Amino acid sequence: xxxxxxxxxxxxxxxxxxxxxxxxxxxxxxxxxxxxxxxxxxxxxxxxxxxxxxxxxxxxxxxxxxxxxxxxxxxxxxxxxxxxxxxxxxxxxxxxxxxxxxxxxxxxxxxxxxxxxxxxxxxxxxxxxxxxxxxxxxxxxxxxxxxxxxxxxxxxxxxxxxxxxxxxxxxxxxxxxxxxxxxxxxxxxxxxxxxxxxxxxxxxxxxxxxxxxxxxxxxxxxxxxxxxxxxxxxxxxxxxxxxxxxxxxxxxxxxxxxxxxxxxxxxxxxxxxxxxxxxxxxxxxxxxxxxxxxxxxxxxxxxxxxxxxxxxxxxxxxxxxxxxxxxxxxxxxxxxxxxxxxxxxxxxxxxxxxxxxxxxxxxxxxxxxxxxxxxxxxxxxxxxxxxxxxxxxxxxxxxxxxxxxxxxxxxxx
Numbered sequence: 001x002x003x004x005x006x007x008x009x010x011x012x013x014x015x016x017x018x019x020x021x022x023x024x025x026x027x028x029x030x031x032x033x034x035x036x037x038x039x040x041x042x043x044x045x046x047x048x049x050x051x052x053x054x055x056x057x058x059x060x061x062x063x064x065x066x067x068x069x070x071x072x073x074x075x076x077x078x079x080x081x082x083x084x085x086x087x088x089x090x091x092x093x094x095x096x097x098x099x100x101x102x103x104x105x106x107x108x109x110x111x112x113x114x115x116x117x118x119x120x121x122x123x124x125x126x127x128x129x130x131x132x133x134x135x136x137x138x139x140x141x142x143x144x145x146x147x148x149x150x151x152x153x154x155x156x157x158x159x160x161x162x163x164x165x166x167x168x169x170x171x172x173x174x175x176x177x178x179x180x181x182x183x184x185x186x187x188x189x190x191x192x193x194x195x196x197x198x199x200x201x202x203x204x205x206x207x208x209x210x211x212x213x214x215x216x217x218x219x220x221x222x223x224x225x226x227x228x229x230x231x232x233x234x235x236x237x238x239x240x241x242x243x244x245x246x247x248x249x250x251x252x253x254x255x256x257x258x259x260x261x262x263x264x265x266x267x268x269x270x271x272x273x274x275x276x277x278x279x280x281x282x283x284x285x286x287x288x289x290x291x292x293x294x295x296x297x298x299x300x301x302x303x304x305x306x307x308x309x310x311x312x313x314x315x316x317x318x319x320x321x322x323x324x325x326x327x328x329x330x331x332x333x334x335x336x337x338x339x340x341x342x343x344x345x346x347x348x349x350x351x352x353x354x355x356x357x358x359x360x361x362x363x364x365x366x367x368x369x370x371x372x373x374x375x376x377x378x379x380x381x382x383x384x385x386x387x388x389x390x391x392x393x394x395x396x397x398x399x400x401x402x403x404x405x406x407x408x409x410x411x412x413x
Contacts (some may be wrong), residue, residue: 004038007106010093019083023259026076028054030104033076033097035047037104045102073102075257099217173244176365180372181244183334183343183382184265190247192260195234196270196348196355197226197252226252226270227352228397233269233359240363261338269333270355271301271348284346286387286408287331293318303329303389305406312406316389318350327352328392330358330402332371335385335410343382349392355393357399370404378412385410 011034014020015027032054036045047069050296051057055068063069084094086110086177094107113400184191201220202208234250241248253270260266271289290304303316318328330349336343347362349355361367371388389406392399 006262007034007038007095010095010106012093013091013171014080014083014088014095017083017087019079019087023075023079024255025072025259026079029072029076029297029411032093033102033104037106043103050102059196069102071352073097083218088240102267114287127345174365176368176372177240177363178244179241180362180368180375184241184267184345185244185246187265187342189264191241191265191267193237193248193267193269194256194260195230195249195250196252196268197224197230197254200225227355229349229352229354229356229399230270233347233356236356236359236363237267237269261344263339263342264337265342266337266344268344268346268348269359271350271353284333284387285410287389287406288331289331289348289350303331303350307408309406311405316350316391318354319394325353325394326396328354328357328394328399330354330361330390330392331387332358332362332390333385333387334383353394353397353399354392357402358390360399361390361402367402371407374407374409375403376409384412 011030014030020027021029029050032050033045034042047063048061050069051061051063051066052059055072057066057068077099080095080097084091088094092109094109096105096107097103098105100306123284178185198210200208201211201216238248238250248267253268286306288304288306290302292298292300292302297317297320300317300321305312305314305316308314316329319325328349328351331346333346335344336342347355349358362371374388375386387408387410388404391403391405393401393403
Protein backbone atom coordinates (compact mmCIF):
# COMPACT_ATOMS: atom_id res chain seq x y z
CA UNK A 1 0.00 0.00 0.00
CA UNK A 2 1.35 3.42 -0.95
CA UNK A 3 1.91 6.19 1.55
CA UNK A 4 -0.85 8.28 -0.02
CA UNK A 5 -3.29 5.40 0.38
CA UNK A 6 -2.36 5.08 4.06
CA UNK A 7 -2.96 8.82 4.49
CA UNK A 8 -6.39 8.54 2.86
CA UNK A 9 -7.31 5.61 5.10
CA UNK A 10 -6.39 7.70 8.14
CA UNK A 11 -8.57 10.55 6.86
CA UNK A 12 -11.46 8.14 6.37
CA UNK A 13 -10.99 6.79 9.90
CA UNK A 14 -11.10 10.33 11.27
CA UNK A 15 -14.27 11.11 9.32
CA UNK A 16 -16.02 8.16 10.94
CA UNK A 17 -14.73 8.88 14.46
CA UNK A 18 -16.76 10.01 17.45
CA UNK A 19 -14.77 13.27 17.50
CA UNK A 20 -16.27 14.34 14.18
CA UNK A 21 -19.62 12.62 14.61
CA UNK A 22 -22.48 14.96 13.73
CA UNK A 23 -20.26 17.65 12.20
CA UNK A 24 -20.52 17.37 8.43
CA UNK A 25 -18.98 20.82 7.92
CA UNK A 26 -15.77 19.74 9.71
CA UNK A 27 -15.63 16.45 7.82
CA UNK A 28 -16.06 18.40 4.60
CA UNK A 29 -13.21 20.74 5.55
CA UNK A 30 -10.99 17.80 6.54
CA UNK A 31 -11.55 16.08 3.18
CA UNK A 32 -10.79 19.28 1.28
CA UNK A 33 -7.58 20.03 3.21
CA UNK A 34 -6.43 16.40 2.98
CA UNK A 35 -7.02 16.26 -0.77
CA UNK A 36 -5.02 19.46 -1.25
CA UNK A 37 -2.16 18.29 1.00
CA UNK A 38 -1.86 14.95 -0.84
CA UNK A 39 -2.30 16.26 -4.40
CA UNK A 40 -0.37 19.55 -3.95
CA UNK A 41 2.20 18.98 -1.20
CA UNK A 42 3.96 22.15 -0.07
CA UNK A 43 1.50 24.46 -1.86
CA UNK A 44 0.00 26.91 0.65
CA UNK A 45 -3.76 27.36 0.97
CA UNK A 46 -5.45 30.72 1.49
CA UNK A 47 -8.65 31.56 3.36
CA UNK A 48 -10.20 32.99 0.21
CA UNK A 49 -9.55 29.78 -1.75
CA UNK A 50 -11.14 27.60 0.96
CA UNK A 51 -14.14 29.89 1.40
CA UNK A 52 -14.98 30.16 -2.29
CA UNK A 53 -14.06 26.64 -3.46
CA UNK A 54 -15.31 24.57 -0.54
CA UNK A 55 -17.86 26.65 1.36
CA UNK A 56 -19.50 28.37 -1.58
CA UNK A 57 -18.75 31.93 -0.51
CA UNK A 58 -19.14 34.57 -3.28
CA UNK A 59 -16.13 35.92 -5.17
CA UNK A 60 -16.28 39.16 -3.15
CA UNK A 61 -15.56 37.20 0.04
CA UNK A 62 -13.39 39.25 2.43
CA UNK A 63 -11.51 37.23 5.12
CA UNK A 64 -11.08 40.39 7.18
CA UNK A 65 -14.85 40.66 7.60
CA UNK A 66 -15.98 37.02 7.47
CA UNK A 67 -14.10 34.78 9.94
CA UNK A 68 -15.93 31.59 8.94
CA UNK A 69 -12.83 29.77 7.64
CA UNK A 70 -10.73 30.64 10.71
CA UNK A 71 -13.52 29.53 13.04
CA UNK A 72 -13.99 26.22 11.25
CA UNK A 73 -10.23 25.59 11.08
CA UNK A 74 -9.93 26.26 14.81
CA UNK A 75 -12.75 23.81 15.52
CA UNK A 76 -11.12 21.17 13.32
CA UNK A 77 -7.75 21.70 15.05
CA UNK A 78 -9.45 21.13 18.42
CA UNK A 79 -11.24 18.00 17.21
CA UNK A 80 -8.00 16.53 15.86
CA UNK A 81 -6.36 16.99 19.26
CA UNK A 82 -9.36 15.39 20.96
CA UNK A 83 -9.25 12.41 18.61
CA UNK A 84 -5.55 11.64 19.12
CA UNK A 85 -5.93 12.05 22.89
CA UNK A 86 -8.62 9.37 23.00
CA UNK A 87 -9.81 6.98 20.29
CA UNK A 88 -6.87 7.70 17.98
CA UNK A 89 -4.17 7.31 20.62
CA UNK A 90 -2.76 4.19 18.94
CA UNK A 91 -3.07 5.27 15.31
CA UNK A 92 0.30 5.00 13.51
CA UNK A 93 -0.38 8.17 11.47
CA UNK A 94 -1.17 11.51 13.07
CA UNK A 95 -2.91 14.27 11.10
CA UNK A 96 -2.28 17.82 12.30
CA UNK A 97 -3.36 21.30 11.24
CA UNK A 98 -0.50 23.53 12.41
CA UNK A 99 -1.47 26.99 13.63
CA UNK A 100 -0.96 29.79 11.15
CA UNK A 101 -1.54 27.55 8.13
CA UNK A 102 -4.32 25.64 6.39
CA UNK A 103 -2.01 22.86 5.17
CA UNK A 104 -2.55 19.49 6.84
CA UNK A 105 0.50 17.50 7.86
CA UNK A 106 0.73 13.70 8.08
CA UNK A 107 3.16 12.38 10.69
CA UNK A 108 4.28 8.78 11.13
CA UNK A 109 4.31 8.11 14.85
CA UNK A 110 7.07 6.12 16.50
CA UNK A 111 6.10 3.20 18.70
CA UNK A 112 7.02 4.99 21.92
CA UNK A 113 4.68 7.87 20.99
CA UNK A 114 1.69 5.54 20.92
CA UNK A 115 -0.26 5.11 24.13
CA UNK A 116 -3.27 3.09 25.09
CA UNK A 117 -6.62 4.82 24.63
CA UNK A 118 -8.28 6.40 27.63
CA UNK A 119 -10.54 3.93 29.49
CA UNK A 120 -14.26 4.14 28.88
CA UNK A 121 -16.20 6.00 31.57
CA UNK A 122 -17.20 3.57 34.29
CA UNK A 123 -14.63 0.90 33.33
CA UNK A 124 -12.74 -0.64 36.29
CA UNK A 125 -9.23 0.53 37.12
CA UNK A 126 -6.35 -1.94 37.00
CA UNK A 127 -5.78 -3.77 40.27
CA UNK A 128 -2.61 -1.84 41.04
CA UNK A 129 -4.38 1.48 40.61
CA UNK A 130 -7.44 0.53 42.62
CA UNK A 131 -5.24 -0.74 45.44
CA UNK A 132 -3.74 2.73 45.77
CA UNK A 133 -7.11 4.41 46.40
CA UNK A 134 -7.70 4.81 50.18
CA UNK A 135 -10.84 3.08 51.38
CA UNK A 136 -11.99 6.29 53.09
CA UNK A 137 -11.99 8.04 49.72
CA UNK A 138 -14.07 5.25 48.21
CA UNK A 139 -16.64 5.57 50.99
CA UNK A 140 -16.69 9.36 50.55
CA UNK A 141 -17.20 9.08 46.80
CA UNK A 142 -19.94 6.50 47.32
CA UNK A 143 -21.71 8.72 49.87
CA UNK A 144 -21.50 11.77 47.60
CA UNK A 145 -22.80 9.73 44.66
CA UNK A 146 -25.81 8.60 46.71
CA UNK A 147 -26.50 12.18 47.81
CA UNK A 148 -26.22 13.38 44.20
CA UNK A 149 -28.64 10.70 42.99
CA UNK A 150 -31.11 11.64 45.75
CA UNK A 151 -30.82 15.33 44.86
CA UNK A 152 -31.33 14.66 41.14
CA UNK A 153 -34.31 12.43 41.87
CA UNK A 154 -35.85 15.10 44.09
CA UNK A 155 -35.26 17.72 41.40
CA UNK A 156 -36.81 15.46 38.77
CA UNK A 157 -39.87 14.75 40.92
CA UNK A 158 -40.25 18.44 41.74
CA UNK A 159 -40.03 19.31 38.05
CA UNK A 160 -42.61 16.67 37.15
CA UNK A 161 -44.97 17.88 39.85
CA UNK A 162 -44.50 21.45 38.63
CA UNK A 163 -45.21 20.43 35.03
CA UNK A 164 -48.19 18.37 36.08
CA UNK A 165 -49.55 21.24 38.13
CA UNK A 166 -49.11 23.66 35.24
CA UNK A 167 -50.84 21.23 32.89
CA UNK A 168 -53.73 21.00 35.28
CA UNK A 169 -54.23 24.76 35.24
CA UNK A 170 -56.13 25.89 32.20
CA UNK A 171 -54.34 29.22 31.81
CA UNK A 172 -54.36 29.97 28.08
CA UNK A 173 -51.13 31.30 26.56
CA UNK A 174 -50.95 34.98 25.69
CA UNK A 175 -52.40 35.49 22.18
CA UNK A 176 -49.84 38.23 21.53
CA UNK A 177 -46.88 36.00 22.43
CA UNK A 178 -48.40 33.11 20.54
CA UNK A 179 -48.87 35.26 17.46
CA UNK A 180 -45.36 36.74 17.50
CA UNK A 181 -43.49 33.49 18.21
CA UNK A 182 -45.59 31.41 15.81
CA UNK A 183 -42.66 30.55 13.47
CA UNK A 184 -40.79 28.97 16.41
CA UNK A 185 -43.73 26.93 17.70
CA UNK A 186 -44.37 24.85 14.59
CA UNK A 187 -41.08 23.04 13.91
CA UNK A 188 -40.56 19.35 14.64
CA UNK A 189 -37.70 20.20 17.03
CA UNK A 190 -37.51 22.66 19.89
CA UNK A 191 -35.73 25.89 18.88
CA UNK A 192 -32.11 26.50 19.87
CA UNK A 193 -31.30 29.59 21.93
CA UNK A 194 -27.63 30.43 21.17
CA UNK A 195 -26.19 32.94 23.62
CA UNK A 196 -22.96 34.86 23.17
CA UNK A 197 -19.83 34.00 25.12
CA UNK A 198 -16.91 36.07 23.92
CA UNK A 199 -13.35 34.76 23.76
CA UNK A 200 -11.12 36.16 26.52
CA UNK A 201 -7.46 35.74 27.40
CA UNK A 202 -5.92 36.14 30.84
CA UNK A 203 -7.12 34.90 34.19
CA UNK A 204 -9.87 36.20 36.49
CA UNK A 205 -7.40 36.72 39.33
CA UNK A 206 -4.89 38.69 37.24
CA UNK A 207 -7.13 40.43 34.72
CA UNK A 208 -8.85 39.46 31.48
CA UNK A 209 -9.37 41.09 28.10
CA UNK A 210 -10.91 40.25 24.75
CA UNK A 211 -8.98 37.80 22.57
CA UNK A 212 -6.96 39.49 19.80
CA UNK A 213 -6.34 37.07 16.91
CA UNK A 214 -3.37 39.11 15.67
CA UNK A 215 -1.28 38.61 18.82
CA UNK A 216 -2.91 36.00 21.08
CA UNK A 217 -2.61 32.24 20.92
CA UNK A 218 -5.84 30.26 20.57
CA UNK A 219 -4.52 27.94 23.30
CA UNK A 220 -4.97 30.74 25.84
CA UNK A 221 -8.62 31.49 25.05
CA UNK A 222 -11.22 31.34 27.82
CA UNK A 223 -14.79 31.05 26.59
CA UNK A 224 -16.33 30.41 30.01
CA UNK A 225 -18.09 33.74 30.34
CA UNK A 226 -21.14 35.61 29.16
CA UNK A 227 -22.85 38.82 30.25
CA UNK A 228 -25.44 39.08 33.00
CA UNK A 229 -27.87 40.41 30.40
CA UNK A 230 -27.51 37.25 28.31
CA UNK A 231 -28.15 35.06 31.38
CA UNK A 232 -31.34 36.92 32.27
CA UNK A 233 -32.34 37.01 28.59
CA UNK A 234 -32.18 33.21 28.30
CA UNK A 235 -34.28 32.99 31.47
CA UNK A 236 -36.87 35.38 29.99
CA UNK A 237 -37.09 33.36 26.77
CA UNK A 238 -37.45 30.12 28.71
CA UNK A 239 -40.33 31.61 30.69
CA UNK A 240 -42.00 32.96 27.56
CA UNK A 241 -41.81 29.62 25.73
CA UNK A 242 -42.93 27.73 28.83
CA UNK A 243 -46.06 29.87 28.88
CA UNK A 244 -46.59 28.76 25.27
CA UNK A 245 -46.14 25.10 26.28
CA UNK A 246 -42.93 24.82 24.29
CA UNK A 247 -39.39 24.11 25.51
CA UNK A 248 -36.16 25.61 24.21
CA UNK A 249 -32.69 24.14 23.92
CA UNK A 250 -29.76 26.34 25.01
CA UNK A 251 -26.22 26.39 23.64
CA UNK A 252 -23.32 28.79 24.08
CA UNK A 253 -22.08 30.44 20.94
CA UNK A 254 -18.61 28.85 20.87
CA UNK A 255 -20.21 25.39 20.60
CA UNK A 256 -22.60 26.33 17.80
CA UNK A 257 -21.82 24.93 14.35
CA UNK A 258 -23.22 25.31 10.87
CA UNK A 259 -24.64 21.82 11.24
CA UNK A 260 -26.95 23.19 13.95
CA UNK A 261 -28.29 25.74 11.46
CA UNK A 262 -29.49 23.23 8.87
CA UNK A 263 -32.74 21.93 10.30
CA UNK A 264 -33.37 24.00 13.43
CA UNK A 265 -35.10 27.21 14.37
CA UNK A 266 -32.50 29.48 15.96
CA UNK A 267 -32.68 32.41 18.37
CA UNK A 268 -29.37 34.23 18.76
CA UNK A 269 -28.93 36.27 21.94
CA UNK A 270 -26.08 38.79 21.80
CA UNK A 271 -24.35 40.91 19.15
CA UNK A 272 -21.86 39.59 16.55
CA UNK A 273 -19.06 41.33 18.48
CA UNK A 274 -19.40 38.58 21.11
CA UNK A 275 -21.60 35.99 19.38
CA UNK A 276 -19.05 35.32 16.63
CA UNK A 277 -21.07 32.46 15.16
CA UNK A 278 -23.43 35.08 13.75
CA UNK A 279 -20.71 35.85 11.24
CA UNK A 280 -21.20 32.39 9.70
CA UNK A 281 -24.86 32.79 8.73
CA UNK A 282 -26.88 35.49 6.94
CA UNK A 283 -27.26 38.45 9.28
CA UNK A 284 -28.82 41.87 9.52
CA UNK A 285 -28.82 44.16 6.49
CA UNK A 286 -30.39 47.42 7.68
CA UNK A 287 -29.24 47.72 11.30
CA UNK A 288 -25.67 46.44 11.40
CA UNK A 289 -23.31 46.24 14.37
CA UNK A 290 -20.14 48.14 13.57
CA UNK A 291 -17.26 49.86 15.35
CA UNK A 292 -17.14 53.64 14.97
CA UNK A 293 -14.01 54.46 12.94
CA UNK A 294 -13.61 58.16 13.73
CA UNK A 295 -14.58 60.95 16.11
CA UNK A 296 -14.79 61.00 19.91
CA UNK A 297 -16.50 57.57 20.04
CA UNK A 298 -13.94 55.89 17.79
CA UNK A 299 -13.73 52.16 18.53
CA UNK A 300 -17.11 51.99 20.30
CA UNK A 301 -19.68 49.46 19.11
CA UNK A 302 -22.69 51.05 17.43
CA UNK A 303 -25.78 50.06 15.50
CA UNK A 304 -25.18 51.48 12.03
CA UNK A 305 -28.36 52.55 10.22
CA UNK A 306 -27.53 51.56 6.63
CA UNK A 307 -30.41 53.52 5.02
CA UNK A 308 -31.39 56.33 7.43
CA UNK A 309 -34.87 57.70 6.94
CA UNK A 310 -36.14 61.16 7.80
CA UNK A 311 -35.45 61.97 11.44
CA UNK A 312 -33.22 58.92 12.01
CA UNK A 313 -29.54 58.89 12.97
CA UNK A 314 -26.79 57.14 11.07
CA UNK A 315 -25.36 55.56 14.23
CA UNK A 316 -26.93 54.57 17.53
CA UNK A 317 -24.61 54.16 20.52
CA UNK A 318 -25.02 53.32 24.19
CA UNK A 319 -23.96 55.79 26.86
CA UNK A 320 -20.21 56.56 26.74
CA UNK A 321 -18.02 54.37 28.94
CA UNK A 322 -17.00 57.46 30.91
CA UNK A 323 -20.59 57.91 32.15
CA UNK A 324 -23.06 55.63 33.92
CA UNK A 325 -24.91 53.49 31.40
CA UNK A 326 -28.46 54.82 31.14
CA UNK A 327 -29.36 53.97 27.53
CA UNK A 328 -28.60 51.39 24.89
CA UNK A 329 -29.97 50.17 21.56
CA UNK A 330 -30.98 46.70 20.50
CA UNK A 331 -31.86 45.03 17.19
CA UNK A 332 -34.58 42.40 16.73
CA UNK A 333 -34.38 40.69 13.34
CA UNK A 334 -36.24 37.76 11.78
CA UNK A 335 -35.35 35.99 8.55
CA UNK A 336 -35.39 32.49 7.02
CA UNK A 337 -32.72 30.02 8.05
CA UNK A 338 -30.29 28.12 5.84
CA UNK A 339 -33.14 25.63 5.57
CA UNK A 340 -35.92 27.82 4.20
CA UNK A 341 -38.51 25.99 6.28
CA UNK A 342 -36.82 27.14 9.50
CA UNK A 343 -36.53 30.62 11.03
CA UNK A 344 -33.71 32.62 12.59
CA UNK A 345 -34.11 35.49 15.04
CA UNK A 346 -31.35 37.77 16.29
CA UNK A 347 -31.85 39.79 19.47
CA UNK A 348 -28.82 41.87 20.33
CA UNK A 349 -27.82 45.10 22.03
CA UNK A 350 -24.54 46.97 21.88
CA UNK A 351 -24.11 46.07 25.58
CA UNK A 352 -25.28 43.13 27.66
CA UNK A 353 -28.08 45.27 29.13
CA UNK A 354 -29.32 46.22 25.68
CA UNK A 355 -29.47 42.54 24.80
CA UNK A 356 -31.47 41.84 27.95
CA UNK A 357 -33.84 44.71 27.19
CA UNK A 358 -34.36 43.47 23.62
CA UNK A 359 -35.23 39.95 24.78
CA UNK A 360 -37.57 41.24 27.48
CA UNK A 361 -39.27 43.35 24.81
CA UNK A 362 -40.14 40.26 22.72
CA UNK A 363 -41.01 38.19 25.81
CA UNK A 364 -43.75 40.53 27.06
CA UNK A 365 -47.19 40.91 25.51
CA UNK A 366 -47.34 44.54 26.67
CA UNK A 367 -44.26 45.66 24.74
CA UNK A 368 -44.83 43.38 21.75
CA UNK A 369 -48.01 45.31 21.03
CA UNK A 370 -45.75 48.10 19.75
CA UNK A 371 -44.25 45.78 17.11
CA UNK A 372 -47.12 43.60 15.89
CA UNK A 373 -48.87 46.32 13.82
CA UNK A 374 -45.74 46.65 11.64
CA UNK A 375 -45.43 42.94 10.82
CA UNK A 376 -46.75 41.42 7.63
CA UNK A 377 -47.35 37.83 6.63
CA UNK A 378 -45.00 36.11 4.22
CA UNK A 379 -45.78 33.52 1.57
CA UNK A 380 -45.52 30.55 3.96
CA UNK A 381 -48.01 32.04 6.40
CA UNK A 382 -45.33 33.15 8.89
CA UNK A 383 -43.99 36.64 9.40
CA UNK A 384 -42.17 38.26 6.52
CA UNK A 385 -38.49 39.06 7.28
CA UNK A 386 -37.94 42.27 9.23
CA UNK A 387 -35.48 44.24 11.34
CA UNK A 388 -36.52 46.45 14.26
CA UNK A 389 -34.46 48.92 16.28
CA UNK A 390 -35.24 49.46 19.96
CA UNK A 391 -34.19 52.21 22.37
CA UNK A 392 -33.49 50.71 25.81
CA UNK A 393 -33.46 52.86 28.96
CA UNK A 394 -31.24 51.46 31.71
CA UNK A 395 -31.16 52.29 35.44
CA UNK A 396 -28.55 50.80 37.78
CA UNK A 397 -27.73 48.02 35.35
CA UNK A 398 -31.37 47.05 34.73
CA UNK A 399 -33.37 47.68 31.52
CA UNK A 400 -36.44 49.59 32.65
CA UNK A 401 -38.10 50.72 29.41
CA UNK A 402 -37.99 49.69 25.75
CA UNK A 403 -39.32 51.64 22.78
CA UNK A 404 -39.56 50.74 19.10
CA UNK A 405 -37.91 53.59 17.17
CA UNK A 406 -37.33 52.18 13.66
CA UNK A 407 -38.61 49.29 11.55
CA UNK A 408 -37.63 47.80 8.20
CA UNK A 409 -39.45 45.22 6.09
CA UNK A 410 -36.96 43.10 4.21
CA UNK A 411 -37.48 41.93 0.63
CA UNK A 412 -38.15 38.21 0.22
CA UNK A 413 -34.88 36.36 -0.14
